[in-house]
Amino acid sequence: MEMVDTLPDDDPEPVAPVAPTARDCCRGGCEPCVFEIYEEEVARYEAALREWKLRQRVIPAEAGIQTKRARD
Secondary structure (H helix, E strand, O other), X not given: OOEEOOOOOOOOOOOOOOOOOHHHOOOOXXXXXXXXXXXXXXXXXXXXXXXHHHHHHHHHHHHOOEEHHHHO
């Protein structure tokens, strides 16, 4: 069985959204507020991260490749 230290770069780990600061909100009652948009982005990021983590465990196993991540 082939051993590799890293996984291919064609499936990069999702990047977490940057949280808005208090200065980013105008306190004008915007619909949607920047904080609501951020919460939605976090939910999408968390779902994408869960799916990515599953792929990292499934794809190497299907290819018959053992990775350090898969063993952890």
